[in-house]
Amino acid sequence: MNMRLQRLSGLRASKLGQRTSHLRSMCYQIDLLHHLVWRDFSLRYKQSVLGILWSLLLPFAQLLVMVFLFQAVVPLNIEAYPAFVFSALLPWNWFSSSLSSACGLFVGNRDLVRHPNFAPARLMLVNTLSNLITYLAALPILIAVLLAYGRPLSIALLTLPLLMLIQSVLTVGLSMVIATLNVFYRDVQHIVVVALMLLFYLTPVFYRPQAVAAQYHLVYKVNPIAVLVQDYRSIFFEATLPSWGPLLYVASVSIVAYGIGTLIYGRQQHDIIDTI
């Protein structure tokens, strides 16, 4: 018992000493985020034989379907079409899978939400990052496809982290709105499914916006994910830098979405705990 006491008080003292150190606090934040992202990611593939391979098989299957559809059934006559589609499909999948899994975040992580020391808003970031892993895992395949179709890799790829950062802010903001509202209104998860389906067609993933009649072009300028997807395509497929004006617009929309998400979540956070 005495030893236990000493151990406790020793731990206490060392904890206090370390708590002052910024380094430790940074290590801690990284450890926590790393563990939670890993946890979220591994939960998705628990008890499946292929595990993480599924995260590659799904986009690959989508790619095959689109290549078949738009090269053989309804030819769109786009040069190096698989590389064209894949460069836009991956960021779209990141966006759409993050938002659809955002619906169940509070309910699916009761253990975290009901822990006294956990800020549930962190779940949105964890969810966005764990979906990002899927994107990152598919990047080598994308690069292989690009090279196979003779598309050179350019210096424009250096802006990739910036695009990801903006998309993360946008996704986290929208996730906060969706996750919060879904606790109170289960309709939200169905609305999200429908909205993502519509948005998929309003985003130039498998077609060129230039091929669409000019009166609809406003859609591609207003829809932030459409702007982002085209920017990903330009840095990967066209090897050109994104156009800065629209990107600035998306960045501001993302910050506004983040603000609104924080506001809605902040107003409801106590009711969320009572409800789940």
Add this chain to the structure above:
Amino acid sequence: MSAVLTAEAVSKRFRLQRNRPVTLKESAVRWLTGRLDPAQAHWALRDVSFEVERGTALGIIGHNGAGKSTLLRLLCGLGRPTRGQVRRAGQVSGLLDLGSGFHPDMTGRENITTGGLLMGLTKREVLAQQDEIIAFAELEKFIDEPVRAYSSGMYLRLAFATAMQFDPDVLLIDEVLAVGDTRFQKKCLDRLATFRAAGKTLILTSHVMEQVRALCDEVLVLEEGRAVLQGEPETAIRCYEDLMRKRTERRAAKIGDGLAPKLAIAQGTRQGTQEAMITTVMLRNDQGQQIEMMPSGAALTVELEYQLSRPIADMIVSLGVFSEAHIKCFEEIIPSVDAVFGRPTERGALRCSLPELPLMPGRYYVNVGLYPTDWAYVFDYHWQLHMIDITAAASALPNASGVVALHPVWSAGTNMIGARPL
């Protein structure tokens, strides 16, 4: 001394779940037709104020639905009081309802890591302490299985070991110590004593008054969401028992006493709603004869017959032997008749054989009771109704006193190691 936790006039209102709009349409309809009906609100806590000093142990007792769990959750910082304020100082850890502390699909080991990180430890610090947790929880074989496969006892062991290891300043425990086998409960209580000795603060709710007596310096009694009393454990427990009796009486009055049999009550008291009623209690010796008197150390069989005035799916049975001075010599609870004997029938009998009753000579009472499974009130409790006089056995102990008739063997020698039985 400083307060680690303060509740200032805390009130909590819930909207009743069944009236909560779950779809946008319902919500819109409700918004168009008028605001929330006040009758749909339920006040789980009203105006509860108290302070917990650093290093004390506070017990919270009250019947089911008195607001204990709600209060504990607010103290943990889960949810916000509708009115009033909760102030916390220091790292708080909670063992709240079983089943919400861990993610069921993650293994025990992964859940330990999550718990440790949330308590402010880095991954390396958690890994260093992991083995100690697994050893305390005695889960070496199962630690890499998903938690969903654990029994409730294993789950509690892991939850308790994890919560204790990461060294919180304040630990809140909701009822969970009632789960698990007696040996592990003992281990938990020892660990809690160490925790207390280290100057930490403990807050727990329990239905088991023995635990409350053993662990708490102070007890808060809740009744219908109000704090009735905060004080010494003995005072508070008496107050709670009194409240429980009143509830039982109120309920009995509501049901009405259209129920038949009256027992010839010679002495003692009897209380209960009589929804399940003990109709007969017989005390027999090992020859099956009905007795009022028996030699110390002999066998005793208690037979009781009960009758249900309405179908009851399950109930608790208690049987205890008490001395004339109300000392509990022995008591056993059967927490679920359904689990042990099957669903109670309209009329039934239970038999309890005690192969030996090694009590010192004197007058004793066999007290038996039937309760609903949540202990919310009493179906029927016979207190000091069934008497047994224990007489001196053949091997009498003329110079012994106390309650239990032990049969000591003395010996003497020049030193302790050399002592041999005479």
